[in-house]
Amino acid sequence: MGGVRVEVLGPLRLLVDGTPVEVPGPKRRAALALLALAGGRTVPVDHLLDALWPGGVPDSGRQALHTHVSRLRTLLGPAADRLRTLQDGYRLELAADELDLAQARALLARTRGLDDPAAALPLLRQAHALWRGPVLADLTDVPPIAVAVEEQERLRQEVTDALVGRAVEAGDGAGVLGQAAAAHAADPLREPGAVLLMRALAASGQPAKALRVGREFRRMLADETGLDPSPALGEVERAVAAGAAGPAPAAPGRPTPATRLIGREEQVSALHRLLSEERLVTVVGPGGVGKTRVALEVAGRGEAPVVLLAPVTDPAGLPHALASALDLVVSRGDVLASCLALLGDRPGLLVVDNCEHLLAGARELVEALLAACPRLSVLATSREPLGLAAEYTYRLAPLPVPQPGGEVAASASVAVFLERARRARPGPPPGPAELRLVADIVRRLDGLPLAIELAAGRLSSLSLADLHARLDRSLDLLGGARTGDARHRTLRATIEWSYQLLTDDEQRLFRHLALFADGADLDTAEQLAADLGLGGDPGGLLARLVDASLLDADFADGTRYRMLETLRAFGSDRLAAAGEVPAAEALLVRWAVGLTERIRAGLDGADEAEADATLRREIANLRVAWRLARRRADLDSAAAIVVALFEAIGYRDLVELRGWAEELAADPALAAHPRAAAVLGVAAEAVYHRGDAAGAERLARTGLKRGPDPDDAWYGRMALAVVALARGEFEATAEHALAAVAAVGEHRECLGIAALAAAYGGDLDTARELNGRGTAAAVSPSMRSWAAYVAGEIEGLAGDLEAAEAHYRTALRLARGVGATFLAGVASVGLLAVLARAGRVHDALRGYTRVVDGFARTGNWTHLWTTLRNLADLLRTLGDDRTAALIDAAADLAPDAPAVAGARPVPSPDGPVPDRTEILRLAREAVTRADRVQAATSGARSASR
Template sequence: MVADGALPVVRVDVLGPLRVEVDGDVVAVPGGRRRAVLVLLALAGGRTVTVDALVDALWPDAAPASGRQALHSHVSRLRGHLGPAAGRLVTRPDGYRLDIGDEHVDVGWARALLRTARGVADPTEAFALLRTAEGLWRGPVLADLDDVPPVAAAARECARLRQEVVDALVGAALDSGRADEVVGLSAASAADDPLRETATLLHVRVLAATGRAPDALRLAREFRHRLAEETGLDPTPALGALERQVAGGAGSAAVPRPMDPAGSRLVGRAAEVDGLRHALAQDRLVTVVGPGGVGKTRLALAASGGADATVLLLAAVTDPRAVVHALADALHLAVARGDVLGACAALVGDRDLLLVVDNAEHLLDAVRDTVAALLASCPRLTVLVTSREPLGLAAERTWRLVPLAVPAVDAGGRDLAQVPSVALFLDRAARVRPGVVSSDADLAVVADVVRALDGIPLAIELAAGRLSTFALADLRDRLDRALDLLGDGRPTVDARHRTLRRTIAWSDDLLSADERRLLRHLAVFPDGLDLVAAEHLARAVGVTGDPGTALARLVDASVVQAELGDGTRYRLLETVRAYALDALAAAGERDTAERHLVAWATGLAAHLAAAMASEHEPEADATLRRELRNLRAAFRLARTSGDVDAAAAVVVPLFEAIGYRDLVELRGWALELADDPALGASPWAAGVLGAAAEAAYHGGDLARADDLARSGLAVARDAEDAWSCLLPLAVVELARGTFADSAGHALAAADLLPVPRESLGIAAVATAYAGDLPTARGLLDRGRAAAVSPTMRAWHAYVAGEIDHLAGAVGDAEAHYVEAVRLSRTSGATFVVGVATVGLLTVLTDAGRVREALTGYRDVVDDFARTGNWTHLWATLRNLADLLDALGDHATADLVHGAADAAPDAPADDRRPRTPAAAGPHAVDRADLLATVRAAVDRALAARTVTGR
């Protein structure tokens, strides 16, 4: 036995995906069988698991002859993963033992908490223990190991244990007056096993305790009927007794009703509260405008706090004529007949008063008239209105409330907790499941959740409430069903606030038929549209009148967000978009809307192709990156519907982007389309095959690139088709070192089009590598003269640098490389940035500027690795290896060169002819190789820091 404290603590969590920690640090355990061994040892509770039992578990059908040896190998590797805690995996004469206590395996800890809670007299203390136990489940238990019989059996046992924990937790909540905190959990438990009477009894009690006696009785009746229908059995007498208690009112007061949301702490809005109070000090009529669920009511109440305020709640008022009567009620004024509004104005008179009018959007005309009359009659009255659109009065100051700020995609660390949307989620989550967010990884999941919900407070609060039912990661993974998932599960006076769907429907009902139709059709664009495209869409869907007016109305109604910046862009919050997509399907317009999206995408692709060949390329690059989500949606729609031509019309015009930009996804589209059997009948076939060949080349698959390009040439219908296939052939031959063939393909391509684009530059660099520098310069001059776009100018500057470098004109070469990097950065051509930087680094190395070279190599290696461009990455690594070799790191240099010699996607290197024998001993894991290289660069930089060189 290993003494406690002698080795680092190992924790194994199995109540979800397998998670292993060594002294608090998460350790990855790859390989299904290796993970299964660790799980079986952890579940054994410190007992020895025999070799025979482990072999039978790993190979349940028939163990191979090498099974025991393979098991030993897995155990050995597990020790490697455990690192300094490897000694906790103990070898015994007949098997293996994992030396950790039950408290370090989450399922053991859950059992211990359940045992302790059952022995505690105080229900509040029991509730806290059981809440901790229930929070240990993080998702489906070991779902990736369900093909290992003992693990599958353990997962079923964990499910039964969770059932016990949940039952005990709900019971403790009822006993401690906290039924409102387990409504969702008890509902999910009853739904998981609809014939389990214990779960149903508990949920009936919860519903009754939270003031939902009719729902409780209905649930009991449905269970009785379902049990009889499906099993022929009757429930136990306990159900009848409970029904009588609920029907008689017993239990309904056992738990207080949940606090109204407006009574909970306002989080993340301190600046807005101060700003709104300042606005109220300056203006007599301020309207807080924003989408449903953004928190207008709560902000208004917070801003009015401490003032002599009267609150007029209009959510339940549906008749415009009733507004003045509701006002009288709010002022505690009894008016039996006569001029109700006049009586209200007389009561207010000239005293200082703040009138808060909440939820005015569905009664705009009546509220407008009422407020105007009050302001005219009551000189010291201030009115604060909440609405989804302004009243439209001249004296009105509009205060637009936007959703809470969400974290940037790359944000991380504990600072996430200070972001307003995250802070709100944490505040509400702590009320549902204290301690559910306990690590930086959990915070990152919360950041994903609030981003997916666009920072809408109502959505965030409802999501946090669902932690009573879902683990944090499971909640995130189900947010595509947010409209229906995020119901608050409790009765409210205003039923439209019970779910996001009803909240959004309230706004939708206030729109005209044209406006609703435009909203529905905007929803198929996942990232919104700019003004021109949105107006074009409005005309296409038959909006009458000025399309800009319809868009403005949607913005005023707070269902569309207008993002003002470099032009106006109209987008829908994700929750509104989900609602609109459902409405689109219900209206039978989904196909039409999707055709609009695909037509927009094909038109945009054609526009981008023309713009990228011009001086307007930087703007085109920005547009392409901005519209990538919409293009992705259009491409997927075309693929799903089997419209090969439409998909091709999106991909083929983006040939230049596939070749020069780090948008790896576009390469995948081209390769996917090239594999479609239906492509052969398409007029776009050659263009697709050429684009796919370019994509395969940048992915390092030279053989596939060659095959695709030659297949495309065989079916080419015009010069553009042939050019798009000859160009990848040229660069493939360049990578192979067959320079004459490369130049031949490039020159043939140059003759096909009025503007040769990069063709002459490729011919020039191939000719230079072959040793004919004068001819190369002539080709370069011809290509450079025709270059218009920044990328083409950058490409030819790079070629000039290569030629000058070969000629020994190092200073000129450096200037050309620097110019190539500068130009390509302005246009987004990351590929040219990479190759030109590599050329520049060789110049820096030759000039003895080693620190600059090492730093540059580290960055460019990461860039090529990120985009999967191993052909150019191998060339970069070889150059870096030469530098490391010169610095004395011969081992790393030999490793790199050997790996490159063995790699089929590495470009030819005439200094190191490839031999079949080279492939064997030097074949390495590429991720390990890159890690080794990065470490070598760091060592070299550190050494130069120490020596000052």
């Protein structure tokens, strides 16, 4: 039997005994390619005939095929017996190393079992080298070959991806830059290719180029498809920015310790052992003993989410803090339920930090977590136990201090002092005499880590001897309890000592800043100093507080000043002792009213993106101010805050703000307030967004009866317009929307709502005229996005799918740039519907995968049900009636799914309706199946042309 090799990963090539043999004639070359691509299987005669003569087999077709096969045997020479004639067709027998395609697959398969990237690289390089150019370029007019070419291109992508990935892991990113760049250039919208090119660039010392590739991919994906990349791209961007070439595992929103943990190895090990047996362990101890730092060490770097409760002052904010720790944006429905559903029955650890100031609420939160998540363990930190039956209390003691006459340098408390001292004043290591002073200092501070760090920080302005002397005198002045020669000093005494070293103005600023739960930016801090009438430069006062370790300056996003929670508690106590609480609370509420008014103006103008960022950055402080206004029965301020946040309530995923509006609307005292109409209108908008159209209408109509002011009546008119639109009451929609226009002008969304009513009612000319007026008057990016979305709806109804698509893409770009998540969501759904109608089923299916996954990640089931219903319509046109029926049935039963007016009856599914988790799985699988069919069909059609 002679040696033969057929190569199809490039121009068709036949080698017999190592010598190339020319195969003349397109039909003969196609026949050889089809036989080789069959991989040793029999190819039926009818299949060959249909492939070679796709326009119709001539009468002489069978004889012509027989002739081509005979000539191929002649070309095979001594290997002629490899081409066998069977009863129903022909078969070309080739070993795995005699067909380059089979060889490439085998090499790739071998690498999957190798853990060592260096061992896999030679195999992958060999496989990648098998491609010699355009695959069977002269034969793609044969439909089965065209389909095979697409499959081989996917195989080439897989080999290239594996090669680049393993090379980066092996430290040879520079060696695969060419392959990575070529793969990305061939398909610039394929995310894995972009990610691998970024990793290769970063690994070869070009992080700036890597980040540029990521930015360009995001822009192109948004421009071309209107979609966002998956979280994997963001992970690689963060890793590259941090100096790595792979995904960054850091958990969102969790603190990163700046220094190593000293002297707590035994406690960390003990907690690990406890958590292997107990589901709830609470680390308790005094403030400043290091509970948070130890908990973070147990959680590990990037492993367990950390729920930060220190900035939370209201129990209602606890679910939102949990959602933030889980990187879960819940814009609809129950926040806690969404968090519990995300955690599910997966094993893992969750840290809940600083529970003491919200003990009852934290207890309820942890109890819900343990009940709903049977494989979850919780590590809590608190100054006192939570009081749950399942709780194991672990009391964290201060660091050991050196005993008189004992070894000083080996003490953990001394090591902490020395490390902090080196940061405050770099210099040579201390001598024996200095070490004795340090030992006395840490003993007098009872080994409390925060107290030690605060004291060591004073070395920036005091010598060690001065620090020791002043510490001694200050503690005596504080009147600590005495038992013989021993003194017991609390952390409060240590903070008091640092506090007493401040000037009167510095102390006053410190006290008032303690009310800001999440710190204050430079402008706010300086304005606060001015409002307090403090002398001197506010910047100098702030710098002094930072130097004294009573404030921490964070420069990650501008300049922001924060306090440790223990320091905030101390500052609040001193505020009360000075009798300044009412005035300080009034200042904070006044700040919130002014800030929300500036945010309102920003959201309504060209600087919307900056206003959105400010709102999201200050939400924790606004939460404190809101609670203060409510507790003080300050209706004027509460109403001003809620009304100013209307744009955020209507167009952003900050569901907490909607709760504020509903809370204020339910206050009986609001009835007599002059802004009752506006508040009730805003609350109607909030209620509408959680699916309660009847409640929204009730609130809006009540508000219209309360307030004759046209500016305030506008809010209620807007709510009535959107409720009527959802119900299909188009005349009422136009009436309310145009009344709103008369009240506030054409720059808001009122004309767009009226235009939608006209369009849905069939009057497209009127719709275009109304929306044209709204577009011309729109100023903010979100209002321009809204006008573009409305234009997309109108042109979609008119049948101009190309124009509709362009409008939807504009709406998406504008909305995403300013955080208007509601507009981005509806524009995405509209875009996908247009793509499906335009016959771009493959693009639509890819888009549905991203949109469904995105809504599922954020817990936004209201939008998710709408998206799934649209997907069901598309699946039904593709013949997948079963999945479509299951989705529709589940949506019909879901309480948070929007009503579908005038929906046509759909067949009921056989058997029970799946739950939400199962529906998502079925939808994703259906999209994958349909996408594969569409890709293969599209390839065959392209080949036939």
